[in-house]
Amino acid sequence: MDDPQLTVLVVDDERPVLDELVFLLGRDERIGSVRAAGSGAEALRQLEAGDIDVVFLDVAMPGLSGLDIARTLSQFKSPPGVVFVTAHDGHAVDAFELNAIDYLLKPIGEDRLRESVRRAIDDSGSPATTTESSIAVELGGVTKFVARSQVVYAEAQGDYVRLYTVGGDNHLVRVPIGTLAADWADAGFVRIHRSHLVSLGHIREVRVQGGRCSVLVETGSNDVEIQVARRHTRELRDLLHARAL
Template sequence: MSQDLPMGLRALVVDDEKPVLDELVWLLGRDERIASVRAAQSGTEALRVLEGGDVDLVFLDVAMPGLNGLEIAKLLARFTHSPRIVFVTAHDAHAVDAFELNAVDYLLKPIREERLRESVRRATADGTTSQPGNDTIAVELGGVTRFVSRSTVTYAEAQGDYVRLHTLDGTSHLIRTPLGALADEWDGAGFVRIHRSTVINLAHVREVRMVSGRCSIVVPFGASPVELQVARRHVRAVRERIQDRAT
């Protein structure tokens, strides 16, 4: 299980691509919450470091030759005190697998510094982001119950008495709850209402567009990003929330 994190985090970055590895190490070195950063270019090298037990937070590339990030995470789950995990990848196809392994976050390349800082914040948020019970929604379809991580939800939209959740991997799930109640409950988790029928996850905002006085937000949804309109009365509050999370 994950251990309580110290004030200064000891981070490990694992990526077989040297330019990506160097950039992540540099960006993490700029974060005042990170005490030290180590690097590994393979899964085998990463395990040697991790077995030393002096890593609090590991950034794992999903697709690597040999031992990949998901396989390393499964091995870490057996550790008595395992570090918290952030997956890093150029594709979002493995998002669901990642969160089933209790990852703190799932970062898409190219990495933006403000998004990386958000991952560190999640890792230090008193453990709430790595507690499955606080971040899991049960959804039912055809008599089958699945568990979806709230962190994978990019936006939610009202559909009558239901809400449809749209996730990173391009799937959608219908849950029976009013959008207003969901917006209030999830506000502290980084979700914000942009329209009477739409709530977005600020952590997954890729672009904010202003055209002819109208504002829209771009969020990922599978292979195709989605552009969502922001109601005029929500524009100021939404932009302030986005700015707050980027600083």
């Protein structure tokens, strides 16, 4: 059976950009239908029909911005996937908070656009279902998304957080660790120290010595031992016990 084709909506108030994206997406064999909207209000009218799989959203538009539309879509019973399109990279953290599939910087090349379509398909399984949360990270001037399931632990560095992943990579993101802890609590992440947030699923050992507790996690080929603050020890034990039941 052939793979399902996506129905996409492109939203941009600049007509030349809108026409270019519609043209390029129309050349992608994985896309069955491309629709266009020149404003946020027009986009919402089309999105309310519920048959859009992915929406390519310009961030900065008069009236309803792309971020406004994405926040509205989060209240839909079956929201489409969202890819943000912008001339600036200052909204990457907002994109992460809204569970965007991708974050494209103008001008957009066809190869990069095809990569976004691939991510949309991988993210959904079936075109209209979002399955994996991710976080936007910047590396060498390029914004990409790291799956939350790949994050082993996070370490606070001022108003930033450094994420350590199962592959041994690390990424610095502009979000306070308290915000990240609140957003990721339901995904099995627990605050074990004012500076550390750990994924319960990646804890290999819990060690208690001299009345002090620590956890052992694995990133890449190395085990990392992280101290647990006294006030977080009981909560950690309770969560690990509940997870084991």
